[in-house]
Amino acid sequence: MVVGELAVILLLLVLSGFFASAEVAFFGLNTFLLEREKSPIVRFVKKLLQKPVDLIITILVGNELVNIFISSLGTKLLKDTLGDAGVAAGTVVLSLLIFYFGEVIPKNVALQLPETLAKVYAIPIYLFQEILFPLRWAIKKLFGGLIEQVEKPKEQFLTVEELLFHLQEGYKNGEITKEELEMVRRALETADTTVEEIMTPRTDIFALEEDKKVGEVLDQIVERGHTKIPLYVENLDHTTGVLYVKNLLPTEDNLDKELRLFRREVNFVPQMLTLEDLINEFKGKKTQIFMVVDEHGGTAGLVTYSDFLSWLLGEMVEEWSRENEIRKISEGVYLIDASVNIELIAEKFGLKLPEDYEYSTLGGFLIEKFKGIPQKGASIEIENLRFVVEEVDNNRIRSVKLIVKR
Template structure:
């Protein structure tokens, strides 16, 4: 009877030990952000788990107390119970009493230690690691009440611990430590590798941390490529420049581009009444930034100044180039369409019946879908301009054309406008090979 009671008590304390190990590991591993999400979802035990996560050190001490008490009880009850069972068979072998007692104690110690390590430590630890959130919620309420019941003892232990820590020069004021930038990067990489974070999301977040490694000079539009407006030009010339380009903001200079005095917004030009003069144009302030300004600080400056454009100046105060907010955003999310480009440019514009004007940069897959067939079965180009170059087999001049035939139709491709060696606009005309009128 005594043996049965001892074994039942050993089983109870093994479960008790396992519970506190689960509570300890789930408490250490669970993130506060996970608990906050569970609280918002109304998960059972989440509020108690949140309270525990805000006082980690105290509850870890409670876990240690529980583990220590359970371990002592297991050793105190388990080894004698197992030894008593083994003692009689060993004595029957005719061994001396001293040898029998020593062997029985050793075997009992090994068995209880194995049970304690496997069932009381390793298994619950693995369970907590594999399903941290679940066991954090499961253990929260019992752990809370155990801490409350043992609070006087815990207060004494924690006070003594804190006193020793202060004597050794350690600060115990805060138990919460923020992640460093490198640690956050590692967390992001691990989340991406495990599939918890999509690859494109990881790249965006990773790019955010790289902003302070790049400067304004690295992403600016160089001075030689700027489309700028001379303040001394008349209104007609200014509007002509703005109409010939697709930008929304144009830097304005006086005398030369080293003296940028502001910028003109395209919407201010659109709002001018018919009888306006150059004096009616609104020239907005533009902020200068040094070439070496890090992108994170550049973005912060633009947000603080409520602007989306800045002039980059070199060490001598001369103009190096222009940088925009979209240049910075592009460093985060990759290549993007500049927000300062007009977005009303049709890539396939119907000019008249069976006549279309096509942008040379239109992806060839979209154009093939528009045509309804592939002009060339196998192609290694990406745009309509590349398609025409392949068909005409030369760099065309404006007005050059080529015809192809398909399904009793003649399709004529004409280079309408050229941008240096690039085909900018292509005319596409459909005609029936017969004298019948084309139908759509």
């Protein structure tokens, strides 16, 4: 007899855990994750969630009934075996059993597996809900006013993960392109991406001393093709302004003027600023260029609105850049920007790279091969490839001619 009653109590504890975990599973469920499934079980889950008040009444009533039976049966069992003296102590033990095995443990499991448990529980809960229809109807009548407030639909918002899920589904179904998916994903990452990740580093900045005369640097300005150029005194840590090339008319009167006469105000942003805040800076300062400073106040780089757009557009810009950074001049002859990734060169032209290489660009690769900065016109042959240095500026290789031998 005692063994049978213990077995019933154990079964009731399992049912208590079932209802407690069902509450967490259904009401902690991210319904957007179910959109990818069209199974009958998922339809049951959605049907239950369409009437949340009916669902919560079913779960709570079931849980309360089970706990009442546990307490009643447990108290009777303790009284029969230990007498009146054991009832008080037994009540504490039963309460702890219900608390841990009927509440804490099941709910923690449901927090980890809401989707799985909701699908497992859907049919049993649905059947129990139908059985409880008269009681549910009575409770709703009794507490009608309060329930109406609860049943008012709440405005739902998509999380970033949910939005990305739907976009990925759209990509799989051919509704959006890979580039569009990537662009939206990047847009959602503006709060987590810093200026440092997209800026032009200090070593790659083309800048001019502000006391230089227009005539002295005009050829460099034309050759570089930049529309905005930082001006400085001594070095880039003392940037004084920005030269807007469109305002620099190469007339005879201007050729003898110093660049500082044409400079505009320069603005600064910290390198750890998020892109979300950078957008606001672009709007607030009404400028398209910022000098980027590090934690010590020194110049770390430069960032423009074009840099932000290039990052945002991702692969679309990268594809365009590749076409322009590696230009085919004639059959087997290419003019290449030295900043191109060396792995791209290796992939495109069959160049074998050592396993322990530390350079990342074509320029770095050639500097190692030449054992230093080569002069313009210097050449080197590697396998069936001949590299000719076309342009060197400020101790940096700028462009290279590549001749592929057949």
